[in-house]
Amino acid sequence: MIAETVCSAVAVAGLGIAAVTAYRKRFLAATRIAAYALVPLGLVMTGIVGWLADTAFSPTAWLGFAVLGGAWALFATTRAVERRRGSGTRKERKAANRSAPPEAVAPAASAPSLGQAARPAARPAAAPRATGASDDFSDIEAILKKHGI
Template sequence: MLTDTVCAAASAAGLAVAFVTAYRKRFLAATRIAAYALLPVGLALTGILGWIADLVFKPSVWLGFGVLGLSWLLFLVVRAVEGRGDGTRKERRAAAERGGAQAPAPVAGGRPRGIKGAAKSGGSSGTEDFSDIEAILKKHGI
């Protein structure tokens, strides 16, 4: 009952501000203010404010949010640990059936493919690093 009165007063004040704004020939701003001013009354009439009040003031609801947060945290931990591993359980099983994970194939210069930072290692003339780019450019006629 009190929330309905507060919402009606807030809407009336907002509509008064919208009227003054429209009187000053700022119609777009007045329309926007009127739209915001009608929100509290609309929320009060739909009963959402009672639901929000129950949501805020019940400890069991906060306990439920805590459980949901814990669940979300566990999902994140599992995803992070799974991302670090050798893939999914199905991929690990398939690799074990093949006889273990195969080593990456070596490239010219003795560096294996698929290892991050391999292109930054020294001891090479650096010409094989651009061979792929040259092949692509030749393919497109550049």
């Protein structure tokens, strides 16, 4: 009963603040404040606040939360142990990682990320122009050709 009263009072106060904000010609902010103010009232009307209040003061509910926490701790512990064991000792894993060459995640990835060996054959370059004005744009043209534009 107290939780419902507090939520209703918060909703009324929020609507009052929204009215003052709207009076100051800040309608967007007033609408947002009114929306936030109506949330506690809606929770009271749906009965969620009563359910939460009953849950908060119930020893059975707190024991249930403790059991859920214990289950989570067990899951986390078993996962940590699995990671620790892995596929052998730490030295064996490091040796296996060093001996294996790095594999590309996506074989068709862009050429710069794979290095020179995986790049496709380059297109023949256009003949350089001798005019002074086009020299300014030669770098730009090269970049555009490189990206196929």
